[in-house]
Amino acid sequence: MSNLELPSYLEQNNEVKDRFTRMKKRPVTLEVKNLNKEFITPEGSVTALKNINFETYKREFVCVIGPSGCGKSTLIRILAGLETPSSGDVLLDGKIVNGPGPDRGMVFQGYTLFPWLTVKKNVMFGLEMSGRGKRVSEEQALQWIDLVGLSNFSNSYPHQLSGGMKQRVAIARALANQPRILLMDEPFGALDAQTRAKMQSYLHEIWKNIDVTILFITHDLDEAVYLADRVLVLKAHPGEVQEVIEVPVPQPRSPDQLLSPEFLATKRRLEELIHPPEDVVGINDDHLNMVRMVDINNEVESVF
Amino acid sequence: MFSQLFSVHSRLDSKQRFFVSILSFIIPIIVWCVVSYAPFVWHPKVEITSPADVSYFKQGTLIDREMFDKEVEGAIQNNQAIPQGNPANPVYLPAPHEVATALYTAFTTEPRRRSEKWLHESLWDSIQVIFWGFILSSLVAVPLGILAGTYDVFSKLFEPFIEFFRYLPAPAFGALAVAILGIHEAPKIAIIFIGTFFQQVLVVSNTTRKLDPSLLEAAMTLGAKRLSLLFRVVVPGIVTHLYKDMRILLGWAWTYLIVAELIGTSSGITWFITQQARYKNFDNVYAAIIIIGVIGLTTDIVLSILGKKIFPWEKSMAKV
Numbered sequence: 001m002s003n004l005e006l007p008s009y010l011e012q013n014n015e016v017k018d019r020f021t022r023m024k025k026r027p028v029t030l031e032v033k034n035l036n037k038e039f040i041t042p043e044g045s046v047t048a049l050k051n052i053n054f055e056t057y058k059r060e061f062v063c064v065i066g067p068s069g070c071g072k073s074t075l076i077r078i079l080a081g082l083e084t085p086s087s088g089d090v091l092l093d094g095k096i097v098n099g100p101g102p103d104r105g106m107v108f109q110g111y112t113l114f115p116w117l118t119v120k121k122n123v124m125f126g127l128e129m130s131g132r133g134k135r136v137s138e139e140q141a142l143q144w145i146d147l148v149g150l151s152n153f154s155n156s157y158p159h160q161l162s163g164g165m166k167q168r169v170a171i172a173r174a175l176a177n178q179p180r181i182l183l184m185d186e187p188f189g190a191l192d193a194q195t196r197a198k199m200q201s202y203l204h205e206i207w208k209n210i211d212v213t214i215l216f217i218t219h220d221l222d223e224a225v226y227l228a229d230r231v232l233v234l235k236a237h238p239g240e241v242q243e244v245i246e247v248p249v250p251q252p253r254s255p256d257q258l259l260s261p262e263f264l265a266t267k268r269r270l271e272e273l274i275h276p277p278e279d280v281v282g283i284n285d286d287h288l289n290m291v292r293m294v295d296i297n298n299e300v301e302s303v304f
Numbered sequence: 305m306f307s308q309l310f311s312v313h314s315r316l317d318s319k320q321r322f323f324v325s326i327l328s329f330i331i332p333i334i335v336w337c338v339v340s341y342a343p344f345v346w347h348p349k350v351e352i353t354s355p356a357d358v359s360y361f362k363q364g365t366l367i368d369r370e371m372f373d374k375e376v377e378g379a380i381q382n383n384q385a386i387p388q389g390n391p392a393n394p395v396y397l398p399a400p401h402e403v404a405t406a407l408y409t410a411f412t413t414e415p416r417r418r419s420e421k422w423l424h425e426s427l428w429d430s431i432q433v434i435f436w437g438f439i440l441s442s443l444v445a446v447p448l449g450i451l452a453g454t455y456d457v458f459s460k461l462f463e464p465f466i467e468f469f470r471y472l473p474a475p476a477f478g479a480l481a482v483a484i485l486g487i488h489e490a491p492k493i494a495i496i497f498i499g500t501f502f503q504q505v506l507v508v509s510n511t512t513r514k515l516d517p518s519l520l521e522a523a524m525t526l527g528a529k530r531l532s533l534l535f536r537v538v539v540p541g542i543v544t545h546l547y548k549d550m551r552i553l554l555g556w557a558w559t560y561l562i563v564a565e566l567i568g569t570s571s572g573i574t575w576f577i578t579q580q581a582r583y584k585n586f587d588n589v590y591a592a593i594i595i596i597g598v599i600g601l602t603t604d605i606v607l608s609i610l611g612k613k614i615f616p617w618e619k620s621m622a623k624v
Contacts, residue, residue, distance in 0.1 A: 080521075080525050082524070099524075100521070100524035100525045101525075101527060102526060102527035105525065105526075106521075106522065108518055108521075110518055112516075112518045112521070112522035114519060114522075114523075114537070114540070114541070115541075115617050116540045116543070116544075116615070116617045117617075125523070125526055125528075126527055129523075129532060129536075130527050157616065157617040159617065173526065174525070174526070183525075
């Protein structure tokens with residue numbers, strides 16, 4: 001890939017540039033200010049996140065990417081209110097958030113559907129928690145299930161569904177509460193490549209048609225570039241924001257763009273940030289002690 | 305065919321499974337029959353059919369084979385009449401048909417004394433004692449266990465004392481229970497309660513702790529708060545495991561029945577067993593043991609079928 005003549009990832013065509021200018025005029029949905037997180041372990045304190053600052057605009061799609069151990073899961077758990085920051089604030093529509101709440105929907109990698117509830121009842125759960133009556137909840141739940149294309153499965157139990165279908169239910173369940181922001185923690189990480197590609201286009205379809213901001217964590221570079229308006233790149237030890245990349249690939253996205261010059265340029269930039277060149281040299285420290293163990297008279301002398 | 309039967313971790317088809325399950329009962333019964341009916345297997349005694357001149361032989365008594373052989377030898381040497389006998393098993397191992405007859409007659413013969421109860425009446429008494437002991441214990445232990453498994457406060461508040469108390473043997477409270485609760489059913493129920501309760505709290509709290517925490521997190525991001533977390537997530541999340549625990553614990557309750565029925569006014573099926581053993585009516589003893597086994601197995605099968613009906617989402621249950 002490095003041999004290809006690619007434009008800079010910072011180059012944006014007029015259409016894209018115009019879109020980003022308009023986007024930045026939108027109201028801010030989520031704002032993270034000077035966020036720090038330290039974990040106390042028996043070996044001493046470990047800084048998981050250090051001085052994180054960023055904001056997302058209304059109806060923006062932001063991907064968070066970074067090497068393992070960069071604290072991306074910790075970040076999204078803090079945003080969801082499942083963990084408390086050591087210092088700093090998370091603001092939703094200008095108000096400080098405190099603890100988990102239905103204004104921030106969350107989709108987990110492990111589906112986390114309630115196994116004892118049918119698809120319909122799973123989606124109704126959040127609606128009933130916010131005090132809506134059974135009839136209204138049911139009506140709305142069925143609409144959301146229809147939206148993710150699972151009407152025929154509304155009375156099935158989660159164990160009867162495939163991974164992709166489970167995750168669609170989880171998305172419908174989170175969206176039914178009409179959250180201000182949808183937090184997604186590597187939601188497609190456990191799916192096979194084909195299902196994952198399908199889920200990515202479903203998600204884009206949903207995002208286009210619903211008033212929701214999405215913050216999406218992934219370790220898959222293609223996924224990040226394909227889905228995001230902007231990509232937040234984190235660095236490990238301690239977890240810090242390394243760069244916020246405005247993806248120059250025009251919207252609406254389609255799988256044809258996966259080989260476009262803008263796409264490849266952005267992906268190369270992410271590659272550089274996440275696997276810096278010195279890392280490639282570093283591979284030699286961790287090598288296999290391989291010797292030839294094939295008999296000299298083997299029928300296949302060499303695999304090449 | 306054979307290699308397929310013994311391949312690791314693979315399930316047999318339903319026909320094979322049924323056949324093998326039946327075998328698990330057939331095999332012990334066959335072993336019992338062989339030991340009882342094949343005269344050359346074991347049979348360490350001789351049942352005297354004709355005592356001849358041996359003074360201490362009586363028709364129908366069981367004599368060790370060695371003794372019998374010695375007497376026969378003696379009789380031959382002294383030219384006396386030779387005692388006759390058939391190989392027999394000791395009195396504590398009755399043959400299957402004897403137990404079967406005992407099983408039948410136990411239900412059809414009137415008790416010898418008017419104060420004694422019919423077998424089915426004793427049985428019903430026992431079932432009631434078990435039922436009330438177990439229900440009362442569950443009513444208290446299940447909520448406490450769920451609280452202890454959900455909130456660390458309750459865990460630390462209940463569990464240390466319960467850990468201490470569960471080492472105290474329930475039978476030791478027999479006399480105390482009679483002193484406090486009188487001599488009839490109440491102290492028996494109390495013994496079952498004490499025997500079950502403390503284990504139950506610990507088992508339930510342990511089961512509750514195994515609930516996938518990410519389900520609670522998901523529920524919180526959907527807006528669930530304290531009480532709804534407990535009743536809409538924790539309780540339904542563990543209920544199938546709880547149900548399995550209860551099936552196992554019910555078995556434990558039966559083991560305390562023996563002690564429970566010996567205190568106060570002795571009664572019930574285990575009292576029947578003790579009594580019959582004293583009279584050396586071992587056929588009746590085996591009959592009663594089989595009845596208990598059958599009751600236990602039937603309840604367990606009924607509960608397992610019921611479980612599938614109540615919890616349609618439980619995959620592992622649906623498969624069995």
